[in-house]
Amino acid sequence: MEGLKVSDANLVVYIHPSKAGKVSQSILRELSTLLFKYNEIFDGVVLAYDVTIQNKNAKVLPGIYPCFGVKLKAKMLLFSPKPDMLLEGKVVKLGKESLHVIVLGFSSASIAEEDIREEFRYRIKHGEEVFASTSHKRHVIKVGSMIQFLVKSFDEEILHISGSLIPVNTGSTKWLHKNMEEGSMVDRKKKRKDDRSEMHEHSTELLDDVGFSLKNEGRPKKSKRQRHAEQS
Amino acid sequence: MGVELATERPGFYEMADIDVSDSELVYHVRDALKSVSQGDSDRYNQLIAVMHYTGRLAPDEVAMLVTSLKALSGSISYIDIIHHESLLSSIFGMSMWNYGPDVMDALVELIISLAASNGKFVDSCLDMLVRNFMPPKSYLDLLGHPRGLARKHEVLDRVHSALSHIADLVPLAPMRLTPIILQRMPHMFDKEALIVIYVESMLLLESSALGELVGSTMLMALVDRLIDLDVEISWDDIIHEDSGKGIFDMELEDVDDIIDHAEIDGFEHPRGTAGSQILGTNAVADKLDSLMVLICEHLKSCADGERLTKVFETLLQSFWVTVLNAYKSKFSQFVMFYACSLDPEHCGERFAVFLADIFVCRTHPALTRMSAVAYLASYLSRGKFLPLSLIASTLKRLVDWCLEYCHVQNGEEKTINLEAHRVFYSGCQAIMYVLCFRMRSMMDSHRLKSQLLHMPLEPIFCHQLDPLKVCLPSIVEEFLRQAKAAHLFTVSETFLFNNLLESDLSKAFGGMERLDMFFPFDPCLLKKCDRFIRPSFVYWSMVKTTYDDGEDCSSEEDINEYFDGNGKSYMESGITRSLDEHDLDLDEFEYQLNKMSITPRNSLKNGLIFKLENPFRMPARIRPSTSPESL
Numbered sequence: 001m002e003g004l005k006v007s008d009a010n011l012v013v014y015i016h017p018s019k020a021g022k023v024s025q026s027i028l029r030e031l032s033t034l035l036f037k038y039n040e041i042f043d044g045v046v047l048a049y050d051v052t053i054q055n056k057n058a059k060v061l062p063g064i065y066p067c068f069g070v071k072l073k074a075k076m077l078l079f080s081p082k083p084d085m086l087l088e089g090k091v092v093k094l095g096k097e098s099l100h101v102i103v104l105g106f107s108s109a110s111i112a113e114e115d116i117r118e119e120f121r122y123r124i125k126h127g128e129e130v131f132a133s134t135s136h137k138r139h140v141i142k143v144g145s146m147i148q149f150l151v152k153s154f155d156e157e158i159l160h161i162s163g164s165l166i167p168v169n170t171g172s173t174k175w176l177h178k179n180m181e182e183g184s185m186v187d188r189k190k191k192r193k194d195d196r197s198e199m200h201e202h203s204t205e206l207l208d209d210v211g212f213s214l215k216n217e218g219r220p221k222k223s224k225r226q227r228h229a230e231q232s
Numbered sequence: 233m234g235v236e237l238a239t240e241r242p243g244f245y246e247m248a249d250i251d252v253s254d255s256e257l258v259y260h261v262r263d264a265l266k267s268v269s270q271g272d273s274d275r276y277n278q279l280i281a282v283m284h285y286t287g288r289l290a291p292d293e294v295a296m297l298v299t300s301l302k303a304l305s306g307s308i309s310y311i312d313i314i315h316h317e318s319l320l321s322s323i324f325g326m327s328m329w330n331y332g333p334d335v336m337d338a339l340v341e342l343i344i345s346l347a348a349s350n351g352k353f354v355d356s357c358l359d360m361l362v363r364n365f366m367p368p369k370s371y372l373d374l375l376g377h378p379r380g381l382a383r384k385h386e387v388l389d390r391v392h393s394a395l396s397h398i399a400d401l402v403p404l405a406p407m408r409l410t411p412i413i414l415q416r417m418p419h420m421f422d423k424e425a426l427i428v429i430y431v432e433s434m435l436l437l438e439s440s441a442l443g444e445l446v447g448s449t450m451l452m453a454l455v456d457r458l459i460d461l462d463v464e465i466s467w468d469d470i471i472h473e474d475s476g477k478g479i480f481d482m483e484l485e486d487v488d489d490i491i492d493h494a495e496i497d498g499f500e501h502p503r504g505t506a507g508s509q510i511l512g513t514n515a516v517a518d519k520l521d522s523l524m525v526l527i528c529e530h531l532k533s534c535a536d537g538e539r540l541t542k543v544f545e546t547l548l549q550s551f552w553v554t555v556l557n558a559y560k561s562k563f564s565q566f567v568m569f570y571a572c573s574l575d576p577e578h579c580g581e582r583f584a585v586f587l588a589d590i591f592v593c594r595t596h597p598a599l600t601r602m603s604a605v606a607y608l609a610s611y612l613s614r615g616k617f618l619p620l621s622l623i624a625s626t627l628k629r630l631v632d633w634c635l636e637y638c639h640v641q642n643g644e645e646k647t648i649n650l651e652a653h654r655v656f657y658s659g660c661q662a663i664m665y666v667l668c669f670r671m672r673s674m675m676d677s678h679r680l681k682s683q684l685l686h687m688p689l690e691p692i693f694c695h696q697l698d699p700l701k702v703c704l705p706s707i708v709e710e711f712l713r714q715a716k717a718a719h720l721f722t723v724s725e726t727f728l729f730n731n732l733l734e735s736d737l738s739k740a741f742g743g744m745e746r747l748d749m750f751f752p753f754d755p756c757l758l759k760k761c762d763r764f765i766r767p768s769f770v771y772w773s774m775v776k777t778t779y780d781d782g783e784d785c786s787s788e789e790d791i792n793e794y795f796d797g798n799g800k801s802y803m804e805s806g807i808t809r810s811l812d813e814h815d816l817d818l819d820e821f822e823y824q825l826n827k828m829s830i831t832p833r834n835s836l837k838n839g840l841i842f843k844l845e846n847p848f849r850m851p852a853r854i855r856p857s858t859s860p861e862s863l
Contacts, residue, residue: 036404093348093401097258097306100348100401108402110349112309159404160351 044078609662
């Protein structure tokens with residue numbers, strides 16, 4: 001799945017003197033305020049972080065409250081979907097006019113009727129609402145299916161994605177995966193590497209795959225950012 | 233903007249054409265929406281007009297509204313936040329209370345679809361639903377009627393299920409819901425009915441699936457609101473004498489009431505029987521009362537659903553942050569009392585340990601520690617459900633702390649700075665207060681008796697810091713009296729038994745806030761929530777003191793019959809039994825209580841404190857064996 005990246009960050013966290021006895025706890029607490037919010041500086045939604053304290057010495061900031069700044073190195077897992085990326089998500093609601101999907105369990109996505117390609121028709125099969133492909137009998141999308149879709153836009157405030165099922169390489173991931181192996185008409189060149197990474201469910205494996213895809217796509221692994229966070 | 237539908241134009245759809253298919257309607261609406269950006273707003277305006285149908289709707293108007301809403305649900309992707317702003321504001325301005333179930337369903341469907349389709353609409357959709365927690369102002373009176381109640385259930389069911397649907401589709405919605413709910417909470421000076429119905433929804437949310445995410449915020453906001461209301465009730469509304477004399481008098485019946493209503497059962501009435509009459513006319517007190525009733529009922533349902541432990545943690549946190557440091561909170565703390573009574577083993581103990589921890593911890597500010605120990609003392613004395621072993625162990629903790637404190641003092645000061653030792657004095661006063669209530673019961677138990685006798689009370693009370701001189705005189709006097717009767721101390725001659733009522737030193741340690749006179753769990757004066765508290769509450773009249781041996785066995789007292797019956801059993805079994813076995817007809821009692829609140833004026837003039845000659849004796853009507861001449 002695209003849209004996930006791991007960034008290295010150099011951070012300085014300022015800690016109030018009353019927390020001097022529990023520095024690690026307050027660092028983690030401060031960093032956890034970043035979670036599941038879009039951060040402009042990192043250009044992504046922070047999903048997870050891994051922190052190492054660089055130096056046991058911290059510089060004291062002069063002022064009314066002599067906060068001391070602890071330097072950290074952190075690995076941040078960021079989610080930053082951009083237009084034309086392919087994402088995976090689980091269908092939670094299906095209607096004639098729209099499809100609603102949840103990505104990574106926290107981001108909602110919706111695909112409007114006009115963004116679903118002609119191939120898919122809304123049907124009611126066995127009392128269940130589905131989008132069934134007219135060209136491939138087995139290709140069916142229903143509530144609970146995992147689908148791969150294209151990103152049209154991303155609302156950073158509410159973390160809502162607007163998606164599209166127009167491109168041919170979108171649809172039910174189960175069917176796409178099967179068809180990949182059978183060597184059918186889907187464009188394989190770009191997809192093969194991503195495909196292997198997409199099929200994994202667990203986020204830890206996902207992380208490895210991200211590294212894998214990062215390496216291959218030549219994306220810069222390191223993005224050093226300087227950030228000053230005031231301890232509130 | 234809107235076109236009147238009463239004119240020859242039949243409206244948005246051709247009225248004659250009633251079997252227009254759904255998809256055609258959807259296309260129709262989509263066209264209307266699209267044409268706005270092209271400059272043609274006629275059909276769009278008609279659509280908005282439909283949204284503004286008000287009053288009693290004719291069936292065809294209802295049908296129009298329902299079909300329009302459904303068609304809009306099918307055209308979500310065509311709705312643009314800028315071009316269709318007036319349509320959106322009309323939709324979000326609709327109040328579900330004005331419509332029947334069909335329209336409600338269609339509206340809710342539309343709102344859910346809007347929220348799920350585009351991030352920009354989520355906040356407005358949530359806001360619209362939260363606003364529907366409350367009916368329009370004109371509807372408030374109808375709420376009392378069965379029709380209004382039925383409508384209320386219809387609306388709230390749909391609102392809450394819509395919220396949970398949206399949370400399913402947009403996982404981050406609860407995060408955005410919380411600030412909206414807090415923002416929309418009615419002001420405390422709003423109408424009581426409005427506040428009550430909003431709080432009902434807040435509590436519903438707490439127990440719903442969303443409760444995991446928003447529940448604790450709801451509870452904390454509620455406790456904040458309780459304190460806001462509590463603070464507004466001025467102490468003048470409650471008859472309050474500030475000399476501190478006769479603490480234990482305060483709960484005696486008003487004699488005039490007894491003359492008037494001789495067949496009152498033995499429950500002595502809370503100190504403010506006349507006070508509650510005054511409180512009763514206080515609108516703020518009524519609101520507080522209603523909110524506390526709601527919270528108590530909610531706690532009961534949590535206890536039934538086995539969720540109380542988790543909810544209690546939030547309550548405790550809220551108590552710590554809000555109630556403990558509020559200046560002399562009057563009634564809000566009874567929520568904690570009730571929660572503890574529902575689960576004495578866990579919650580009851582947790583509360584006591586929590587308060588004791590605050591008292592002994594040096595890093596807390598002195599006022600907080602003094603407040604905590606005042607709560608603790610009052611709690612341990614008044615909680616009928618508390619096991620004596622817990623009370624004994626907590627007492628031991630307090631005693632140990634006081635003793636440690638005594639040892640640390642170097643004892644060279646000639647004049648004692650009372651304020652510097654205020655935490656110590658409040659601790660001593662707490663010990664004495666608890667023992668006034670519980671000494672007899674502890675002495676009646678073999679194990680606890682030996683524990684009590686082994687407690688190093690003498691070194692503390694005989695210390696140079698002289699807590700007996702400094703603490704509130706009425707408490708000291710009662711304590712010493714009981715201690716003497718129980719032979720608690722070996723050295724009795726050195727104790728000043730004479731009139732301590734003159735001493736006013738307690739004010740010095742109590743400070744400006746008079747924390748020396750803070751007894752937070754004194755009887756609750758709020759009428760409605762009192763019924764939750766009463767069964768688990770220890771009134772002073774129920775307390776058997778150590779000097780009470782062999783009294784009042786006369787049969788003339790039908791009034792206190794049940795009490796004496798138990799009193800007899802006290803002496804027989806020697807073990808404290810709780811006094812709740814009596815069959816009390818609560819309705820009868822409540823009726824009597826209400827009758828009681830019309831107290832004759834002269835009793836008010838004399839104040840509520842009656843017989844200083846015999847401060848610790850019940851009035852003659854109850855105990856004819858000791859009949860003071862004053863009656």
